[in-house]
Amino acid sequence: MIYARRAWIVLWKDFLSERRSKETLNALFFFALLLLFLFQFALGADRERLTAALPGLLWLGFILSGLVGLGRAFLAERENDCWEGLVMMPGDKSAIYLGKVAGNLVLMVLVEAILLVLFAVFFNIDLATHLIRLTAVIGLGTIGFAAVGTLFAAMTAHVRARELLFPVLLLPVQVPVLLGAVKATEAVLRGEPLDTVAHWLGLLAAADAIYLTVGVLTFDAILEA
Amino acid sequence: MRDNWSFVFAAYGLAALVLGGYWRRLNRRERELAALEHRRGAARAELRTRPSTPQR
Amino acid sequence: MKDPQRALGWLAAIGLAAGLVVAFGIAPREATQGNVQRIMYLHVPAILVAYLAFGVVLVASTTYLWRRAAGADRLAHASAEVGVIFTAINIATGSIWGKPTWGTWWTWDARLTSVSIMFVIYLAYLLLRAMLEDREQAARFAAVLGIVAALDIPLVHFSVYWWRTLHQPPTVLRPGSIPMDATFVAALTINLAAFALLYGYFVAKRVRLLKREQEVLA
Numbered sequence: 001m002i003y004a005r006r007a008w009i010v011l012w013k014d015f016l017s018e019r020r021s022k023e024t025l026n027a028l029f030f031f032a033l034l035l036l037f038l039f040q041f042a043l044g045a046d047r048e049r050l051t052a053a054l055p056g057l058l059w060l061g062f063i064l065s066g067l068v069g070l071g072r073a074f075l076a077e078r079e080n081d082c083w084e085g086l087v088m089m090p091g092d093k094s095a096i097y098l099g100k101v102a103g104n105l106v107l108m109v110l111v112e113a114i115l116l117v118l119f120a121v122f123f124n125i126d127l128a129t130h131l132i133r134l135t136a137v138i139g140l141g142t143i144g145f146a147a148v149g150t151l152f153a154a155m156t157a158h159v160r161a162r163e164l165l166f167p168v169l170l171l172p173v174q175v176p177v178l179l180g181a182v183k184a185t186e187a188v189l190r191g192e193p194l195d196t197v198a199h200w201l202g203l204l205a206a207a208d209a210i211y212l213t214v215g216v217l218t219f220d221a222i223l224e225a
Numbered sequence: 226m227r228d229n230w231s232f233v234f235a236a237y238g239l240a241a242l243v244l245g246g247y248w249r250r251l252n253r254r255e256r257e258l259a260a261l262e263h264r265r266g267a268a269r270a271e272l273r274t275r276p277s278t279p280q281r
Numbered sequence: 282m283k284d285p286q287r288a289l290g291w292l293a294a295i296g297l298a299a300g301l302v303v304a305f306g307i308a309p310r311e312a313t314q315g316n317v318q319r320i321m322y323l324h325v326p327a328i329l330v331a332y333l334a335f336g337v338v339l340v341a342s343t344t345y346l347w348r349r350a351a352g353a354d355r356l357a358h359a360s361a362e363v364g365v366i367f368t369a370i371n372i373a374t375g376s377i378w379g380k381p382t383w384g385t386w387w388t389w390d391a392r393l394t395s396v397s398i399m400f401v402i403y404l405a406y407l408l409l410r411a412m413l414e415d416r417e418q419a420a421r422f423a424a425v426l427g428i429v430a431a432l433d434i435p436l437v438h439f440s441v442y443w444w445r446t447l448h449q450p451p452t453v454l455r456p457g458s459i460p461m462d463a464t465f466v467a468a469l470t471i472n473l474a475a476f477a478l479l480y481g482y483f484v485a486k487r488v489r490l491l492k493r494e495q496e497v498l499a
Contacts, residue, residue: 148429151429152426155409155422155425158413159412159413160412165412168405168408169405172398172401172402172405173402173429173433175398175437175440175441176436179440179443179444183443183444199443203436203439203440203443207436211429214425214429214432218424218425218428221346221421221424221425222425
């Protein structure tokens, strides 16, 4: 109970500071919009080609905005000299990890919702019919991304070249999640039931479980000063 | 089916080059460390002897 | 201290020589592919030993986080480095083998893809180590990454396999394994043993070097 409360406190603290500054979220929304333009210009106006590439583009958008957003996950602590505050928090440090994962999850889901609406408007996807199944797929994929991303963001927060190292570490590890999420999204957008991609969903769920477990078990070692 | 010996030799040659190169790199680093250690040891020995002479 | 390592080196050298003799002298010319198939005696042991190396990284990383023994960290570092080299050899020889048999240097075949992803993951591991200056911190972070990377390998394997095969997943891990002649198996085993010895020699040498580096530069 105290454990959950500690995680909640971390989440709430980040939420409050974000609500006051609105630093990350505003910029991320704008970034998502820019990505959409970028895809459009890179692939041309051919609607059929865009529709064929849509699941991949969608996840590319999620991952790029996720990289930008998650890379900043521990920046506030780092820049404002609050790292020691995190380290000195009593009890199990993995509560901090789970709080941060939850915060990043919320952040990513918000950006993903915006991206999804933008995609639906610009590329003419029928969101309403797929929404529930799409939410399941995107949720599973995003949990895995946020779980590893939070862990690596804490690691790279100390490195000088963190903007470079963070994606270099995160992207190769995320290949299974990316493949599974894109394939499952593809099937959902084609209107297929979820059973046809049950193995992909299983893989995503397994990845989520593995990453979260490793994160909880090892976060202590990352945080110590 | 043709034998493609050139591909076989290319593969084995490349592997030999990579493994040999790694081995030589390790050896060179070992020698560099030994030289560094030696120089430090010499410097330390010099420091130990030098202050005693001018004081006398 | 130095003698067992030197003995291991000589054993590896003898093993490699024996492996070459077996691969080129004793193993028969393969019927369908011709002599180009002899690349297999280099290609397959390299990746098997690389898997061994990354397994060692996992064990050493876990041990480090648990016990905080500097030796475990050095072992993980050395093993990852040697594993990356062996993976590179596997990919390069596979590419050279693929050109005459498939007609292309590279295809996004399931096994090729998953091995290359593994290669990139461990390259990133070495990059992380190189970029962290504080040794104790580098050890902790690398250990975490070493664990994530090793647990990621099965996920990569399955995802890439399903990605390349459009249909439902197969029940066996490696389908279509061809039954092989006993001489091929023997030649493969000897080369595998030689590569394992070489791995042991390189890791021992690298661990010792790391230890001295840390002593001298401390």
